[in-house]
Amino acid sequence: MEALEASAFADWVRTSFVGYPALLTLHSVGMAIMVGLVFVVCLRLVGKFERIPLASLEKMLGVAWIGFAVNLVSGLGIFTSQATFYVTSGPFLLKLAAVLAGAGMAAYLRPILKREAVGWVQGGAIPGGVRNLAMASLALWSVAIVTGRFTAYL
Numbered sequence: 001m002e003a004l005e006a007s008a009f010a011d012w013v014r015t016s017f018v019g020y021p022a023l024l025t026l027h028s029v030g031m032a033i034m035v036g037l038v039f040v041v042c043l044r045l046v047g048k049f050e051r052i053p054l055a056s057l058e059k060m061l062g063v064a065w066i067g068f069a070v071n072l073v074s075g076l077g078i079f080t081s082q083a084t085f086y087v088t089s090g091p092f093l094l095k096l097a098a099v100l101a102g103a104g105m106a107a108y109l110r111p112i113l114k115r116e117a118v119g120w121v122q123g124g125a126i127p128g129g130v131r132n133l134a135m136a137s138l139a140l141w142s143v144a145i146v147t148g149r150f151t152a153y154l
Helices: 008-015 019-045 054-081 090-123 128-151
Strands: none
Touching: 008 019, 008 054, 019 054, 019 090, 019 128, 054 090, 090 128
């Protein structure tokens, strides 16, 4: 980790006028895309936003992965600036676990939506397991956001 922190890129992130602010801005935009769309999808699955067609949810998750990619790249850049701190930070490690679990849930849910969402419209009900998955996803992404903010202060 020390070698990563000592890299020219990490030094640029830490010391330049634009490095850290640019990466943090990209990270915020990526989070807004990923978490924003995942929240819309999950809230629809738990019964809110009923005017959003269920068949469109899979496509929303597809776009959400663009936000995830932006966050992955920007997050890795931010990580280089204080790698030794981040690997020992409880809030950061909890954030990372929540992000990975939330991303795993989104990856698991997307093919289910593609395959079954049209049937839910005809059958009139979203399966309880899918609703539970959506609620767990909402909780995980909320934990990721809160612990991400705590990382800077704890």
